[in-house]
Amino acid sequence: MRLVPFGDPPLLRAWHTVSRMFASTRATRELADLAAEVQAPVHTGRRIAVTSVQGGAGKSTVAALLASVFAARRADAVLAADADPYEGSLTWRLGAPSQPSLERLAPELIAARGGDLRALESLLPRTGTGLWLLPSGAANPDLCTEVTRALSRLFAVAVTDCRSTLESRETAAAAADAHTVVLCTAATPDGVRATYRTLRRIIDTGYAAWLSRVVVVLSAGSRDGRAALSNDATRSLIEQTGVPVVTLPYDRHLAGGALITPSRIGEKTLVEATRAAAIILARARRL
Structure with missing residues (x-):
């Protein structure tokens, strides 16, 4: 299997390594501050739904990245x-x-909700960072939401990669159950416009209060993904709706579309992903 490259090129990784030998960099200090926010305690399990307005927004990549950040930074259990x-x-x-598929696992998982994590060890796999994984595969489109809700007392954070776009019935139900909704957007003019129009439509139809649970994550899926965007203009446009925006830079490792290895993610990507996780958790903790 071909090894997916590091997010940062070799010279930049070498520079980061040398810099840290003599002093902490601005990025490492910022990362430490953001990590402390990601570690904030929660009184009950927080459910996070990751969706998009259009296809090709990097939804699954963002969900995997956020879940990995929470698992790496928190001492309690995290579910993807x-x-x-x-x-x-x-x-x-x-x-x-x-x-086995979610369809097969669901009865045992729901039955285990009154116990502790030991009851799940034979049912769910875990990554090297301790992240618990709930597989796909259910004819009932609401089954994943039912299972994550049932297991909420066992997991401090559950990040769900929703099956389709925000306006589908299944995703709308998952979003209604979530404490925070992450709206993934391709970092392109078309992606930003489509997301802004969706947010405006929500406001214009009388559901503006719901946006207090939404965070927009712009994802640059190609080297030129942000070339036609003005960061300030994009942020200003979307933040008119009261929704915060975080931009993930292009990352060679994530763009490879293969297995995500946290140690290979670029430094800037890691900082911004941790920033997004901190904002998402802060919104979720309000409820």
């Missing part, structure tokens, strides 16, 4: 759930071995 009815890419990108 794949709501795809067939064979979703989330658990595969996180390195899960072949598992």
Whole structure:
């Protein structure tokens, strides 16, 4: 299997290594501050739904990245759930071995909700960072939401990669159940415009209060993904709706579309992903 490259090129990785030998960099200090926010305690399990307005927004990549950040930074249990009815890419990108489908596992998982995590050890796989994985595969489109809700007392954070776009019935139900909704957007003019129009439509139809639970994550899926965007103009446009925006830079490792290895993610990407996780958790903790 071809090894997916590091997010940062060799010279930049070498520079980061040398810099840290003599002093902490601005990025490392900022990362430490953001990590402290990601570690904030929660009184009950927080459910996070990751969706998009259009296809090709990097939804599964963002879900995997956020779940990995939470798992790496928190001492308590974190779950990544794949709501795809067939064979979703989330658990595969996180390195899960072949598992029974959610359809088969659901009865045992729901029955185990009154116990502790030991009851789940034979049912759910885990990554090297301790992230628990809930596989895809259920004819009932609401089953993933039912299972994650049932297991909420066992997991401090559950990140669900929703099966389709925000305006589908299944995703709308998952979003209604979530404490925070992450709206993934391709970092292109078309992606930004489509997301802004969706947010305006929500406001214009009388549901503006719902946006207090939304965070927009712009994802640059190619080297030229942000070339036509003005960061300030994009942020200003979307933040008119009261929704915060975080931009993930282009990352060679994530763009490879293969297994995500946290140690290979670029430094800037890691900082921005941790920033997004901190904002997402802060919104979730309000409820």
